[in-house]
Amino acid sequence: MHKTLATPRLGLLGDSFIYAGPNIQADVCRHSVTLACALGPEPITIAAEGRSWQGHLLAIRPFLKRAVASGPAPVALIDLEPSHPRYNTFSCQAPDASVTVLDTARFAGLLSCVQGFADQRLSGSQLRAAVCLHVADVADSIGPEMPVSAPVLQMMAAVRMDPASDLGVLGRRVGLPARRASQLFVSALGLTVRQYALAEKIRRAAMFLGSRRPLTDIAQLCGFADSAHLAKVWQRCYGMCPSTFFGGRLAASHGNLDLAWRQQVSLADAAQYPSASPVLRRGSFAP
CATH class of the missing domain: 1.10.10 (Arc Repressor Mutant, subunit A)
Structure with a gap:
């Protein structure tokens, strides 16, 4: 395994995030568009709807219930939230376009970008700019930009x-x-308004990654019914229990979590407002 990926890395980018970590074996169903990138010689396999796709770079439409398997090498995932300006380029494709196997030669820049993130050579504003550029390039190959009214x-x-x-x-x-x-x-x-609202709750919860805050507090502040509801949704989306992300394994203090949201949430501020509407402010993450 790549030495820098003994512990997963996660970069939070506001309307998207990038994850690099060990090989994946999971059944998931996400609200986000996912670009899956193999960081080794073995391809990634996606099985869904009685079909399978295999490749080193794949674009996966949202709400596709699928089994994901990679080889022994690390992988990287870029997830585009529904608020991302190119989300609908992927989500509004024909139903049979569930997974698109992308040309690795054409999108070598994207693979280089995620490898740089995995190697800890790319972070912060440079990471955001690179991801934005290469995601737009992939989106243009899928379909035209569709401005939202x-x-x-x-x-x-x-x-x-x-x-x-x-x-x-x-x-x-x-x-x-x-x-x-x-x-x-x-x-x-x-996607429906209800699905968008749930995606927004998940995005808010992700702001607390590495904070070591109790899951009960995070669930309440982000509009989930309770911690069990948050845990169920998170497990379905990411194939891992939320403690993997919100506990010590990805603690920001250990440098394993690249917090790069445009806006961070403060529990002190959020506590003054209804749980469904935590206030967001610019600034450092409230530990």
């Missing part, structure tokens, strides 16, 4: 402020009936 952007902003917002409230905010607002949202992003 103003009403949908308004609904997305409202859900980020309060993931508990229902369709009636969101529809009134943009001057549309609830049914029409829902149709517009799904058409633009390829």
Whole structure:
């Protein structure tokens, strides 16, 4: 195994994140678009919907329940959240385009980027810029950029402020009936408002990675019913129990977690507001 990956690395980038770690054997179903990159000679195998795909670089559409297996070498994953500007390029593809095997020669820059992250040569603003550049390149090969309309952007902003917002409230905010607002949202992003709200809760929870905060506190602040609900959702998305991420194994103080969110959450600030709407502020992570 690559010596720098004895412990996984995780870079949090606001509307995406990058993970590099040991080989993967997991059954997952994520809300995010995933770019899976093999960091060794063995390809990654994806099995879903009675089919299988194999390659060193694969683009996986969201909400695809799949089994993922890699060889003995490390792997890297780039996950694009629904708020990412190119998310809908992947999510609104035809149903049969569940997994796309990408040309490693054409996207050698992306593989070099994730290898640099795995080797701890790439981090911070350079990492964010490189990921943004190479993800846009991959997205352009999948389909054209599809700008999101103003009403949908308004609904997305409202859900980020309060993931508990229902369709009636969101529809009134943009001057549309609830049914029409829902149709517009799904058409633009390829997921429902409810799915988007859950994705936002997961994104908020990820802000606490490495904080060693109790899972109960994190669940409450991020709008989950309880810690069991958060644990169930996290396990389904990432194939590992949340303690792997929120406990000591990926503690920021050990330098194994690259916290690079555009905005970080403070428990002191969030405690002053309803649990569904923690306040976000710029600044350092509140340990």
